[in-house]
Amino acid sequence: MKTIGIIGGSGFIGSHVTKKFLEEGYKVKVSATDLSNTEKYGHLKNLPNAENLEILSLKVENSEELKNFIDGCTILVHGGTPFQLDFKDAKTELFDPTIEGTKNLLRIINETMGIEKVVFVASVAAFNTNFPLPAGGMDVYESFDENTPAFISKESHPYAQAKYLANKTVEAFIEDHKNLPFEITSVSPVLVMGNSLSKREDSTSTALQFLIKNHIAPNDFIQGMYDSDMALSIVDVEDVADAIYKAANTNGIHGKNYLLVSETYPVSDVRSMLNKLKPKNNPRIVYQNELAKTDLKVRFKPVMETLNNYAT
Template sequence: MTQIDPAAPVLVTGGSGYVASWIVRQLLEDGRTVRATVRNPQKPKGLEHLHALSDAHPGRLTLHQADLLDQGSFTPAMEGVELVIHTASPFLLGKVKDPQAQLVDPALDGTRNVLASVNATDSVKRVVLTSSVVALHGDNCDVKGRPVTEADWNTTSTLDHQPYPYSKTVAEKDAWAIAEAQERWDLVTIHPGLVLGPALTTSSVSGSMDTMKHFTDYSLTLGVPKLYLGVVDVRDVARAHITAGFTPEAKGRYLTNADTVSMLAIGRILAASFGNKLTFPRMIAPKAAVKLSAPLAGLTREYVEKNVGHPLAYDSSRTTAELGIEFRPVAETITEHYQQMIDDGLAKA
């Protein structure tokens, strides 16, 4: 069991990110002191939400400069910290020109650099790492319809096929190897599905945002692939990280997914709340047509073959039982996400 002093500061890496921002906010609302790393604390735009949180919680949030590829840059912010929540990692979908440089290096080298700082900081007792369901499986066809659990590992993704899942898998495996090579601190990993829900900033760039933009740009008007996605609310993901950090008995991997929905189901959820817009899909596109046009959408035909039409399910019962996370309904998450897009001017009312 690992006891974390509630008065000690908590370090959150990549503090301006979509998930990390909610972690920072919830920690502050819980009464914790937070240190958040960002690449440039003096950046004129993109950190307004963190400055607002700092103003709302005087003296309890500080920003610290650190870069995933800058060795040792996380060490100064870690002094006196007992809990490190490492969320910083790229999430890009579609056309990635250099997967090694854009995905694998930041995920793998970044994790190594953060954990090297952890090894150099005697106060640290626990690291909570943001992994993903894609570290549990690569393609939907891999699981053959059975529920995915924390016992699964992605064994099919490579640098050439599914490079983002590959980057998350190799980074997590490396993290476990580093953790097992010492005895002072322990590692807990969080495995969300597609994270949706209201954002605290419009500056976040991620695959989550890109997925929802497809429901605003008419790209799905003529039909949507029969593709199933695990979906979870960003606020529940944030709470899972925090609870995993402060629960002494927490250990291992925690799958955090509320439910599995199809792209068409997402369109129907949006139509029920916002009307039958032309941007919302009304029908399933034939798989052959999806495969033919895949390169235009930044996808490979191999991806379409191995994912479109294949059922998908996740078992998050361990997270509910051990961390007490009760997931929000997916319809609520999707509706509130789209409403936030309207409020931010990213979608028409």
């Protein structure tokens, strides 16, 4: 039985990734920053095959904890920096855990025997820090794929900038280490929606779906989404988990970064579908998913199915 370590395996996306690997017969290690806070990860113990699950304390900045966590793993998934809109200090809450944590992880992995595959759960911000707005100079519905020049702006949200810079850290590591004994692959989902496996109240994705469904605007950013009827590119959380699983089990994709995306709708249509109503507009394809469909054989659900399922 192979062992996989999933950093951030109890969050909104991570829980689905944990569920997928347990279902496929893996022994799964999941990180927790605070083992005493069982509300963060308790739901994982109700998953099928949870007898093969182990929860370990880990902060990616802590080298000793990281070595202990990685020991015995053949696959490692790093998805430990969840989307975070609100913060008090960008450096300590966003930049340091995301960028310095990535550097530390790469260093420790490179010193660890037995690793075969590393999958980084990046973000569409690795390609465009303005998301969900278009990259500078581009039209809202202009096509964007993995070969489109990446865009970063100091005006973008610090979380997006941190994810962009973390991805550049991974790219630089790959460039500097030509003969690695393991493969590194990244996936970059757009706005992830769908049903949560837990009742955690700290999930930005779950909260955003609730806010849009009920037309609630707790801050200027959300109100601006409604006022402009912002176009949202969406992907189903189960499809993200499937893509991560397939990236971990597909050889010959070292160094690639896959956009994970289904369709794009204005936020007014997203609200309609969250309330099980038909959208007024047809879906648009802005961020492209052909590379993931070709290499990873992912079949992306239509956004209407994702949002209708959430409504149910």
